[in-house]
Amino acid sequence: MQKLIRISNRLVYLPPYQETDRPILLAVKGDEKTLLIDAGNSSTHARLFLEQLEEYQMRGDWLVLTHWHWDHVFGMREMHMPKICHEETYNKIKELQTLSWEDRDLDKRVKEGTEIPFCANAMKKELGNQRDIVLPLPDLTFHHRMTIHLGGVTCTIEHVGGDHADDSSIIYIPEEKVLFLGDCLYANLYADEWNYTMEKTLQLVDSIEKYDDAEFIFLSHHNAPLTKEEFQLHLQFLKNTALLTGKYKGDGEAIADDMSVQLQRCLNEEELETIGYFVNGYK
Ligand SMILES: [Zn+2]
Known part of the structure; x- marks a missing residue:
């Protein structure tokens, strides 16, 4: 069972759990108010977080x-508090409300190609027989950016x-130098x-690299936060791979060779996998 980890007086998080694809859940405590980030993948997951917060x-x-x-x-029904999300996230949740999560319906959607086996399998494991998913619609939506003032600490x-x-949105907490990337x-x-x-x-890297003050960078399914240096190397790798994908018109081998020369070392498995994803995206 995952245990809350405290990073400072204001920040605690529940680590991810790969087996059923549980993402990180984070809490930011201000002098006046507390903001929770993400609802978790089931009622059980959400309750585990809320109980440990208590x-x-x-x-x-x-x-x-x-x-x-x-x-x-999926853990939203346990979160009895106003919910905030981007307007596209709101629309997507509205669509999710109309779906059934029983095996038969999940399998049917996987066959049709509207659901992916990776998620369907994790859902079956996480939810067991509790497929009655209640998704309340969020209360507040935003278009580009918003700031929440918690008292002594802010979240953008x-x-x-x-x-x-x-619809991906990120959260920056300047006072704590923490960037949550989802x-x-x-x-x-x-x-x-x-x-x-x-x-x-390229557009994404451009939006994110301005947060170069961040010292702890959270990716929802990574165990530990990235350091500033790891984060910058990661962004650089994505950016360069995107540029090389254009230069070599999606030729994976040529991209890998050029990158290896740039970095003056052999590429690791994860980097080669990332290049493969760019090749897939170029097709
Ligand atoms: Zn996702």
Whole structure:
């Protein structure tokens, strides 16, 4: 069972759990109010977070969602507080409300190509027989950016999009130098082949690299936050791969060779995989 980790007096988070694709859930405590980030992938997940927060005398006053994917919203019914999200996230949740999550319906959607096996399998494991998912509609939506004042600490939420989900939003907490990226840096998984596109990647990196003050950078399914240096190397790699994808017209081998020369070392498995996703996105 995951245990809350405290990073400062104001910040605690519940680490991810790969087995059922549980993402990180984070709480930001101000002098007046507390903001929770993401609702979790089930009622059980959300309750685990809320119960452990109580041990720290923390209770959420607002919830913000990073994007519409099931693993970030299915715990919403347990979150009895005003919910904030980007307007596209709101529309997507409205669509999710009409779906059934029973095996038969999930399998049917996987066959049709509107659901992916990766998510369907994780859902079955996480939810067991509890497929009665209640998704309340969020209360507040924003278009580009908004700031939440919690008392002594602020959270800036910005819509950044990207290949993973068009509605992806990130949260920056300047006083703590913490940047919460959700899933925005991951590939598009809702496709026949997982992919990154050049245009969206370059646009995304452009939106994110201005947060160069951040010292702790959270990706929802990464165990530990990235350091400033790791984050910058990661952004640089994505940006350069996008540029090389254009230069070599999606030729994976040529991209890898050039990148290897640039970095003056062999590429690791994860980097080669990322290049593969760009090749898929170029096709
Ligand atoms: Zn996602």
